[in-house]
Amino acid sequence: RNLQQRNHHRQQPGVLECAVQLREIGDFINWRYKVLDLLLRTYSKSTEIK
DSSP, X not given: OHHHHHHHHHHHHHHHHHXXXXXXXXXXXXXXXXXXXXXHHHHHHHTOOO
């Protein structure tokens, strides 16, 4: 069991790095959708018939 715990601690930095990268990718995708939403709202307001 002690050996398994040591191996688990060795794997954590890799898991942590992967989690950080996934978070960064998720943040980037979320940012792109927010910008796209803002552009579409602006475009639809500018094309409304008054």
